[in-house]
Amino acid sequence: MSAPTYDLGKLHGGLRLPGHKSESTAQAIQDVPIPSQLVLPITQHVGDAAQPVVAIGERVLKGQLLAAAEGSLSAPVHASSSGTVLAIEPWPVGRRNGEPAPCVVIECDGKDEAMPAPEARPDYKNLSPEDLLAEILQGGIVGLGGAVFPTAQKLMQARTCEIDHLLLNGVECESYISCDDMLMRERAVEIISGAKILMHALQINVCFIAVESDKPEAIRQIAEALAQTNDARIVIKQVPTIYPSGGEDQLVQLVTNREVPSGGLPSDVGCLVQNVGTAAAIHDWIVCGQPLISRVTTVTGDGVNKPMNVRARIGTTIEHIIKFTGGYSDRARQLIIGGPMTGNSVTTDRVPLVKATNCILVSSETPSTGPELPCIRCGECAVVCPVQLLPQQLFWYACADDEVKLREFGLTDCIECGCCDVVCPSHIPLTADFRVAKGRIRELADEKARAARARLRFEARNDRLRRERVERETQLANQKASAKRAGPAAIAEILKRRKQDKGDEE
Ligand code: SF4
Ligand code: SF4
Structure with missing residues (x-):
């Protein structure tokens, strides 16, 4: 089966922003050395x-589970190198x-000793979608575009809807x-492998990889990898460079011409959106057995000496990363x-650096201090x-609360695009x-939900x-009679x- 063709949808509003991408895409992705200390938020x-x-003082290995998913929309956290807690x-x-937020702090031993290699990974195509989702859940994978929604839960939710399109967001x-641009240039094969795993989990046959038309090298690499895999179900879709065309709802509109309803989700119109980095992370875990313990991030701005992707x-602390890339410039x-x-x-x-960190921007400008006028x-x-x-x-109603x-x-539909x-x-x-x-609306909703739960408990009691x-009264009446x-x-x-x-009742 091959993917359908759609005319590009139209994005309302948006801005054409200055790119500032060439500074950080001049060289290949560089690997940051293991730091002396790792700080992993739970x-x-x-x-x-x-x-x-894990306990304080315990030795941990690379890839070892540090914190287990618990409760709603949670995701596990793994050690990204070996050392002592x-x-x-x-x-x-x-x-x-x-x-501050709770973190597991590891003193690295520099050996980078990994957990014993997992047994040969089963071919995901032999797993049922349910078993595959259970596997993905263990890898600590979350949406790497910035939303950090646990991927397994998003897929599980999608399985309850009638999804027919996967959109990979590049x-x-x-x-x-520019981290996704560089990832597409350097890891197109793994991204497409991740797309196939996602399609198997969702049992669907259509995937669009959306890339802006001003990224010719990424498009070329993805096209080459697609030609190798010869899978007509996956196609590239070029979209115009307008901010925020990468927002989930905006991308669905652009690529499929389907409009996500107010207060709804892309799944309401049959779409599931995943970042290209998430697809590569799924490949790393399902095919190679490596949980999400590293990511590509852009270090850039006129406040650093050498902008690049790492x-x-x-x-790893931002301090360590910036030092590796050549340090701050005197304009920072x-x-x-x-x-x-x-x-x-x-x-x-x-x-x-956390799973959500797609960019470390050091600017010569201070936070906006312009006077706010009516x-x-x-x-x-x-x-x-x-x-x-x-x-x-x-704004008027926010001021009036x-x-x-x-x-x-x-x-609640505002995507905070700025x-x-x-x-x-x-x-x-x-x-x-x-x-x-x-935030206030969410708090009020939580308070109402808490009050409703308390009322139900009271009524049940x-x-x-x-x-x-x-x-008791029936029993006593019976006893009295006898x-x-x-x-x-x-x-x-x-x-x-x-x-x-x-007396007991009172
Ligand atoms: S001045 Fe008022 S109407 Fe104009 S952009 Fe600002 S908030 Fe909007
Ligand atoms: S921040 Fe919200 S209100 Fe402002 S332009 Fe973006 S979506 Fe609209």
Whole structure:
């Protein structure tokens, strides 16, 4: 079967951003040496924290499980080199703007000794989709495009829907970031192998690999690898370079012309989107037995001496990585984990590289200090919003803390792309305000869910007590009737027991 052909869909709004990619793509991906210490956060995914399964002082090997997935949308964390567990303690992390979060700290021994080689990996084609998903779950694989949604759970959710298209996302539309471009240039074969594994897990026959048309080398490498594999089910789809065409819903629209409904998911229109890096990580785990313990990241900006893409172990500090790439330039002013539009500015380079870190940007500019002015209702923010929201209205309701109106005007559909910030002449930090408002809405929803659960527990307890009382009363009535037949001593005993029961209830 071959993939269908679609005309390109249309993206609403968006921005043409300066690329700044050539600086970091001039040389091949470089491997960062093993650091003396690795810092591995136990939460590197969207859901509940993984639970540590190692003890302080324990020797661990590369690939060994450090923290097991537990609870909802959790993912395991593995050691990225051999050494000794020094501590399990809070450490500054980039996702929380440098605030501390629980981490497993390993003192590396430099031997890089790995877990015993797994027995020959079974051919995934001989595994049922369910068994394959259970395998993927063990590899600690999460969405490497930045969303860090555990891949196995995303696939499991997709299996409950009628999915017919897999979209591999090689669209890297944010300025400066080039790790996926380099990965496609250097590991196209593994990406396509990962695509085939995903298609088997989903039992589907259509896969589009979406790449921006200004990445000719990546397109060439993917096309060559596809020619070798001769699999007509997988095709490249070139898309225009507009930010944020790499957003999941935007990509579905562009590639398949299907519109994801408000509040919905790509799976509602039969699509599953995975980053190209995630596909390569699935290949590494399912074919080679290597869990997700390293990733490619872009080190760039005019604040570093040598911009480049590197492959570093998860848990390596940003300080170590930047030192390896040639250090800070004397223009360095601001460190951003992620890209200029969606990244987090941090004040320390002691934060570790995590599964989500696609870019380390060191800029000569300090965080925006332009004075925030009142909204002049120019409407520019609505013109560029790719979700067709009205950011100026949302801003108004966010200031008024009006949860009902925020929901009504679609705040939960905001993808936090930052386009509205860029064009706002009044320098209003709209995206930051929306992020805070979304957090408040989530908290309120959690509170309501907690209150509903508490009410259910209370009602269940009352029902149980009522049931027990009725049972006791029936039992006593029966005993009284038989005691009447037996005589006054038995009646006195029953009355005494009833008095005791009443006392217990009170
Ligand atoms: S941040 Fe939200 S509101 Fe602003 S342009 Fe992006 S999607 Fe629209
Ligand atoms: S771009 Fe800024 S000033 Fe213009 S309408 Fe939007 S929020 Fe108001």
